[in-house]
Amino acid sequence: MTPVIRTTALSKRYRQRLALDDCTVTVPAGRIAGLVGPNGAGKSTLLGLVCGMIAPTGGSIEVLGHRPADSAEQLARVGFVAQDAPVYTRLTVGDHLRLGARLNQRWNAELAERRIRQRGLDPAQKAGSLSGGQRAQLALTVAAAKRGDLLVLDEPVAALDPLARRGFMRDLLEFVDELNVSVVLSSHLLGDLEQVCDHLIVLADGRVQLAGDVADLLAVHHRVTGPAAQQPLPPGAELIHAEQARGETTMVVRGSGPVPGGAPVDLEELTLAYLTRATDVGPAAMTGAHR
Ligand SMILES: Nc1ncnc2c1ncn2[C@@H]1O[C@H](COP(=O)(O)OP(=O)(O)OP(=O)(O)O)[C@@H](O)[C@H]1O
Incomplete structure (x- = not known):
């Protein structure tokens, strides 16, 4: 079509x-x-x-x-x-x-x-x-x-x-x-x-x-939460955005395979992760810290 x-x-x-x-x-x-x-x-x-x-x-x-x-x-x-x-x-x-x-x-x-x-x-x-x-x-x-x-x-x-x-x-x-x-x-x-x-x-x-x-976008994006210090990126995953609050890091990652500890994201969270990455200097710096 x-x-x-x-x-x-x-x-x-x-x-x-x-x-x-x-x-x-x-x-x-x-x-x-x-x-x-x-x-x-x-x-x-x-x-x-x-x-x-x-x-x-x-x-x-x-x-x-x-x-x-x-x-x-x-x-x-x-x-x-x-x-x-x-x-x-x-x-x-x-x-x-x-x-x-x-x-x-x-x-x-x-x-x-x-x-x-x-x-x-x-x-x-x-x-x-x-x-x-x-x-x-x-x-x-x-x-x-x-x-x-x-x-x-x-x-x-x-x-x-x-x-x-x-x-x-x-x-x-x-x-x-x-x-x-x-x-x-x-x-x-x-x-x-x-x-x-x-x-x-x-x-x-x-x-x-x-x-x-x-549906396709949600299927390949995941939220991974863990202790703030040096939270490792799951293998094969790309970091889209990371945020630290109350001693925890919450990452939105992209990965088509299984992501250990990954939870589903919703559309709002996904959109905000990409928009923040595109418009903020903060996440870029954080991206470096997690690679
Ligand atoms: N006729 C125009 N002449 C010059 N610049 C323009 C014109 N129309 C849009 N722009 C510029 O192009 C860029 C994109 O504008 P556009 O209106 O497409 O954005 P938008 O995403 O719809 O914004 P908003 O959410 O504020 O409506 C802006 O920087 C705007 O100033």
Whole structure:
């Protein structure tokens, strides 16, 4: 099956600033892929490249087997919700659905109207007076009703309260089931991503730190805890990050074989280990101590 996203040595430079550097990732079809990284890591840049809103300055990118935004048909296959869920403030909720129906040949009116009803949105209300959560729900509805093959969501839940976030994530899972759509979403909220994502891309400083299916990544990473002084690295394992607290060292290590004393890590711990390694000088020094 054609991957939904395939990039090879992809890069994007804005004048002096290299926002994305040598990015090679493959996201298989049918996944909910989480894109995480600190502010300025290059997440929106990568999503902009996926949607064809910006062009690469190096390398290549294919989305659903084609160049992004290559044709009207290709555009119709990708639904995009930009950061802060922009809507047309002067149009009503109902106007958004009518506009969606006009602009998208594959528009699913039944789904759009059902979701608006279920989320308690008033079709007559101006979008400019919706709350942040309601705006996000409207933007997700419009993107999903396009009936594309890929939904791209740039920090869709940043403005939502915890309850609304949970509702949004649940909706996303429903869409994936109902519409058979692949999803890429960026977020800083690792706990939320952990609930829904089965694929992960970790970016820091424009470079991919870790990428793959979550189950595969969790299978080869382990937590090893022991006395602080000179805790040896298990044979065949690579140290990703080590931390010392209360006289104990906790290491996150990568090793495809059995790691003696290794315990499972969760997605949040794994992501933080790679992000800390990429952005901190501390772990690099500690890495040396443990090799
Ligand atoms: N249009 C632009 N012109 C110049 N520099 C840009 C432009 N867009 C992004 N950048 C720079 O590229 C880098 C990556 O930005 P990007 O918005 O992709 O990061 P991000 O991971 O989405 O960040 P955040 O989590 O804060 O939204 C940043 O240093 C940013 O300042």
